[in-house]
Amino acid sequence: MTIYDCSILELPKVPNAAGNLTALENGSAIPFDTQRVYYIYDVKSGQDRGAHAHKELEQCIVAVSGAFEVLLDDGQRKKVIRLDRPNIGLNVKPGMWRQLFNFSAGAVCLVLASHPYDEDDYIRDYEEFQAYVHDSEG
Numbered sequence: 001m002t003i004y005d006c007s008i009l010e011l012p013k014v015p016n017a018a019g020n021l022t023a024l025e026n027g028s029a030i031p032f033d034t035q036r037v038y039y040i041y042d043v044k045s046g047q048d049r050g051a052h053a054h055k056e057l058e059q060c061i062v063a064v065s066g067a068f069e070v071l072l073d074d075g076q077r078k079k080v081i082r083l084d085r086p087n088i089g090l091n092v093k094p095g096m097w098r099q100l101f102n103f104s105a106g107a108v109c110l111v112l113a114s115h116p117y118d119e120d121d122y123i124r125d126y127e128e129f130q131a132y133v134h135d136s137e138g
């Protein structure tokens with residue numbers, strides 16, 4: 001997997017004169033079945049989240065309120081994606097180092113995840129991540 005496998009997903013939007021609604025069901029807009037949902041909020045100004053990779057977990061990250069940026073790093077290439085719309089998701093494949101930063105005030109980061117929480121799936125050390133990617137490439 002490389003950063004080029006991590007794509008922007010346009011999520012369905014049901015417009016209404018009073019406001020918009022986005023509904024997500026397994027088997028439609030998200031390319032994996034969701035087993036867990038979590039959200040990050042009240043991020044203090046200048047604080048980052050993430051700074052880790054997952055071995056198996058696939059995720060879809062959505063700025064359901066406010067905005068933030070996501071740095072993706074596959075060990076060789078990096079890219080930064082700004083998320084600022086509730087109907088746009090960033091599909092993050094396994095094996096990507098990611099860091100979330102530049103949170104606006106009141107931003108809420110919703111994450112759909114392909115597996116339950118498992119600390120053993122995390123790589124939290126960047127040098128370990130680089131070695132993991134190197135070994136995976138054989």
Ligand code: TYD
Nearest residue numbers: 036037038040048049050051052116117118
């Ligand atoms: P972590 O994924 O390290 O947060 P971030 O990468 O966004 O900074 O999670 C922080 C802590 O929250 C972690 O030590 C355990 C807990 N946690 C859960 O209990 N369940 C979860 O689904 C997640 C994502 C985290």
